[in-house]
Amino acid sequence: xxxxxxxxxxxxxxxxxxxxxxxxxxxxxxxxxxxxxxxxxxxxxxxxxxxxxxxxxxxxxxxxxxxxxxxxxxxxxxxxxxxxxxxxxxxxx
Numbered sequence: 001x002x003x004x005x006x007x008x009x010x011x012x013x014x015x016x017x018x019x020x021x022x023x024x025x026x027x028x029x030x031x032x033x034x035x036x037x038x039x040x041x042x043x044x045x046x047x048x049x050x051x052x053x054x055x056x057x058x059x060x061x062x063x064x065x066x067x068x069x070x071x072x073x074x075x076x077x078x079x080x081x082x083x084x085x086x087x088x089x090x091x092x093x
Contacts, residue, residue, distance in 0.1 A: 005042035012036040062092040
């Protein structure tokens with residue numbers, strides 16, 4: 001199955017939560033991460049002039065997103081979040 005997000009929607013593959021700290025301590029109950037990787041992007045918002053505004057993210061970008069953003073979907077057995085580009089806080093890297 002394939003999916004093409006519309007307008008300013010982005011499909012983000014959620015990153016696995018960390019199970020070990022940088023000091024080597026194993027975390028038994030890891031918090032859910034707000035990190036992910038952009039898998040697919042829509043063409044962008046439609047501006048007042050009727051044209052698509054370019055997206056600021058592209059597939060492959062590692063991103064941080066707002067805590068309660070997006071709707072979880074499963075595509076071909078993989079979990080993704082569908083969210084608006086405005087819910088992305090920043091690009092990591």
